[in-house]
Amino acid sequence: MPGTGETEQTKDRLLHAAGDEFARVGFGAASVRAICAAADANVSAVKYHFGSKEDLYLAVWMVAASQMVSSEPMPRAGDHDDPRDTLRAFVAWFMRLVLTESVSHPWAGQLLAHETVSPTPGALETFVRHCAGPIKEEMSRIVGAIVGRQAGTKTRDDLVFAVIALCVNAKHSRGILTKLGHPPPTTKAGINRMAKVMAEFAIGGLDGFANGAAH
């Protein structure tokens, strides 16, 4: 009904429907009319509550980014005596974060996937600052604790992103992996099993670069 009180509800319904749609098809392919229909709201409500389609998109990104960081807390570099144990915990946490996204943060993963391919000014910055940056920093500390100072800066960064690649690949290449007969795990047990494999793979790879054993 018109008047007061309903405002917040409409705005929230709009935000929720927009998150679903933007995550599903991306910014460009999403339709304001379809979002409003899903939210049971009038098209003009977008302008009234958010300003424009683009502002609505950025609002969705804000929510998605905050949903992501407010999930299970990130393991820190000093959590274990052996940095390899920290890496094991970190990989498991990261892969759970990436692969089980439907409950606590349903949008971030797909939003990011679309944004990676078709960047929108401002959106990637939000994600990098709130999510990717802190994760990379922490991973950098853990990897540094394993390989030591022997490897060059460039190589250490390569290794950091290599470990990250191991964690996010299953999510990102889901379509192709499925078509190749190796769909990514969806259950918690399956994810943990795969995370163990990835963690040991990463530790083995990093150990080759540790203590001057670099090539």
Add this chain to the structure above:
Amino acid sequence: MPGTGETEQTKDRLLHAAGDEFARVGFGAASVRAICAAADANVSAVKYHFGSKEDLYLAVWMVAASQMVSSEPMPRAGDHDDPRDTLRAFVAWFMRLVLTESVSHPWAGQLLAHETVSPTPGALETFVRHCAGPIKEEMSRIVGAIVGRQAGTKTRDDLVFAVIALCVNAKHSRGILTKLGHPPPTTKAGINRMAKVMAEFAIGGLDGFANGAAH
């Protein structure tokens, strides 16, 4: 001019302009009018020569896939006595294929990136059958030669795709990597350097699973 002879030229110009545009913005966001303008052709030429926008897209995919496989030949599992040397060669070949794509196969990488996020019926199948499938099969043989039969099938496949992830991550995450201050290499020397790092990382990781040393 109307008549004959010019036909092939118009069809080729359309195919080329469509490849550029589809690779740049993806199928959905690409405009037939923009493609025809770039190809200096009439909009009706798309229907005449290809049938529809979707058929034009599939035609572009055919060209892109054949361009990709007809580049530098893929290293085979038996090329070296030590499968680790084969892996080194394969990683270097794969990363060159993925990271230097502008010359011999300008479209496949971006087409695939868009397709991964917004699948189009038929297009992914073309890519998997002609490109991803053979690459995965060969990588599977190489990884199998290193880790032996100790690891389970599921784990072995995980490892295969882990190595693949190391090779394609730089390309796929280019946007985020650049924003995080670690842009992927573009020169041949830079790519080879990174390929060496990734290959040794992969070998170290795989060795941990070899000869019953699995966890």
Add this chain to the structure above:
DNA sequence: CGCAGAGTGAAACGCCTGTTTGACATCACG
């Protein structure tokens, strides 16, 4: 010459896009 066919061109088809408008309800406050 005459005619079938290939290929091109401008214009229109219906549909969808994001945005804007102005009228209309409902509330809180003086």
Add this chain to the structure above:
DNA sequence: CGTGATGTCAAACAGGCGTTTCACTCTGCG
């Protein structure tokens, strides 16, 4: 009661979309 702010609604805006139509030119062949 009157007034301003808040929020909603149907309708229209201009423009882009993929596709289609039809007239047209030109070539090759009988």
